[in-house]
Amino acid sequence: MNRKNTGIQVSDKALLFINGNPPEILPNIEHYKLIACTDGAFHYLKKMGFSLDKLDFISGDFDSHHGFDEKIDHKKFIFTPDQNKTDFQKALEIILEKGYKKVDVFGGSGGEQDHFLGNLTVAFRFKNDLEIKFFDENSVYYFIGRNYKINDVKNKMMSLYPFPETKNVITKGLNWNLSGETLSVTTNISTRNFANEDEVEIRFDDGEILLFVGADYV
Template identity: 65%
Template sequence: MNDKALLFINGDAPKSLPNSENYGLIACTDGAFHYLKKMGFPLDQMDFISGDFDSHSGSDEDMYGEKFILTLDQEKTDFHKALEIIQERGFSKVDVLGGSGGEQDHFLGNLTVAYAFKDVMNIKFYDEFSEYYFIPKYVTLRGVKNRMISLYPFPSATNITTKGLNWPLSSESLNITSRIGTRNFAVENEISVEYESGDLLLFVGIKEIEYPAIY
């Protein structure tokens, strides 16, 4: 059984769709359902669609009603509730599309939800610019030369050492209120990031860059 799930949520619609055969479960929130329908995604491949469904038509219910899971808890976001369902179904790896774009408080809320699940699920976000996720205390990446690499403390991380970046860190700390590590880039094909405590979001650019815009 493929142990990875694919989840679409209600940010900006992805520019392209991944190969559904790479996933053991495919799901979306009801907001994402609308853009997937417009994109022609085969919605019969969905294992479930979660939300309050207040904007769905009768035809949606006729065609996909058995896949709808009503989630009315206003104390949790649709993303949070979808992750709970995925976890209940035994999946601990989740690729998320539609997590960025739109209203920025929504984007920050999605990061906060991912933070809440980081110790029990491996959640990776993908958009047209980058992939990003919370990393363990040591990580090695290959095939990233000339790609933008950003380290974002959430809210802080200590004793960080990196290898293979244009501006390396050597036992240094980052904090959201004073110093962050965004807009760096890989000068080696393989890079590593190691840190002692706290939490770090790692952003890896999708495309190679010739002249990094560092700011």
């Protein structure tokens, strides 16, 4: 899909809609080189009036899809029947095969909570190959590296969730900074903190952190 002549800067990212809660506001699709959805997300996009012809592919086992839309090139429907993988995982595999390294995901949360946890697990599996960011009505969340900086976040809610354990966590720029603590899902997590500086630094020695960045906290 060619978006080079729109006058809008196009990133090298892919945009993926999956079958959780639909976004309240659709993102600006002109910023993406590739746009895709799973078969379950196809339904809410259609109801929201999304320009379905803008989709580069629709993937899934199509167990929730009742017939093809006549306005869409049938070649864009990619049948992925493997029941050992989720539709989200299979869509990410297609995106990776197409050469993309960054993907923004909408519809990853909400709905049945086991699906939400499953989506996080899938993102964890791909974290070394894809930079995956989830967006919902409350926050953006993603896995971060061991030396991470984020800017323009003053007064925003920030939660550091260990996945499942993270050692020697040190932060700078948060209201309640960490100074070498170990975070664990069974003993101690760091949620509902907020940034009191424009730049926040997060460092840790071992494990993984799922970072949630929300709206203004105060």
